[in-house]
Amino acid sequence: MLNYKGYNATMATSNPTKVSFKAQMLLAREDAIIQSVNRLLAEKGFEAMTVDEVAADVGIAKASLYKHFPSKEDLAGAAMVSVMRRAQAFLDALPAQASAMEKLRSVVQWTLGLKLAGEMPSLPSQNSKLRTTLMGNKDYMDGLMDVSDRLGAWIEVAQAQGALNPKFPPIAVLYTLYARACDPVLEFLKMGELYSNDEIIALVLDTCFDGLSARGR
Amino acid sequence: MLNYKGYNATMATSNPTKVSFKAQMLLAREDAIIQSVNRLLAEKGFEAMTVDEVAADVGIAKASLYKHFPSKEDLAGAAMVSVMRRAQAFLDALPAQASAMEKLRSVVQWTLGLKLAGEMPSLPSQNSKLRTTLMGNKDYMDGLMDVSDRLGAWIEVAQAQGALNPKFPPIAVLYTLYARACDPVLEFLKMGELYSNDEIIALVLDTCFDGLSARGR
DNA sequence: GTCTATAGGAGGATAGAC
């Protein structure tokens, strides 16, 4: 099904093949833009990324970018919607027979992998203009709510099953999981070049769920 | 003992009282600058903080700022040196009879408190110009090395004593502790207004050392 | 919708008088 954005009167009066082709070209280009933005956001962060860079990376003029997205903030928003969709797809694909705790671990592992692969956009939490744009982005907010609801449900189940420590409020657990997406420990360890990506993920995953203290005893 | 920066030929030929007074005024002003920078860095981060803001906050002209510090990066560097000194003072003041593990917990607790009080400057890890300036700042690097060495020693002792999980490489533990200084979980929980500062600190401290998983069994 | 060219403005840094 076409989304509303790509459907208009002009296209409705053209022949179906041409319409589809045009629409596909449009979406393909926007996908290319989002991919570039995503990578640049992961590499340098929102402030350091310039719109000129994005245009150059995509291979189009800056003015053309602004025909697709009205502002730099909207570019970042589109990238966030993109990762949110990927997250939703990942949640959908989790094996049904897995326990709630296993699912939570898998999600964090996926997040860390995305970050190490340089595909996790990093946004400043302070920029208010960006925050406003993001809060007004329905696609993003809907995705965020959906993901939060699903993770929240698993957190409560895992606590009821005694896998997750019940002394932590579920919201604190949720935030702690989200925070792994901006954990600088990954970069620190990567810079040291002492450990492979998989080892780094295992380390961070274990410190997150098991804690630093020795267990048992 | 006067540091080199404040000692010059003009002052050597003046009378001692006047010299001391002048020098104290100078240092007092630089302290005021650093305090402002520290607060603004904690509030908005390095990129969002403008030099105009700093000047306005201190109550002096922007050009005067640049007589004290040659660049915005050096301003941030001075703020980092300041917190590093505070950290060193905190380490010095820790009770000698405390165990290595207790000391590590105390340090993280102190860090979290500083962050919640809005006194922990937050710098981007990507800005290369800032990184270069910081790496070239001897005072900062010396302080960082000293703190890292002391924490590293405690980490090894705590592992030998079975308090800290020995499966984690000490360097990974060190980074994990440092990372608490930029953990967004604190802001998330503070924004929710459900928990007091002390409760937030306790939550983050426990997730850090005990992990999310249920213990024992 | 894509381009070239440019407006408009924020912000880091400096000149030069005192």
Next chain:
DNA sequence: GTCTATCCTCCTATAGAC
């Protein structure tokens, strides 16, 4: 060393031709 007044670069966003 402090000030006022600028300079100058960089970056977001837009105008206008095709």
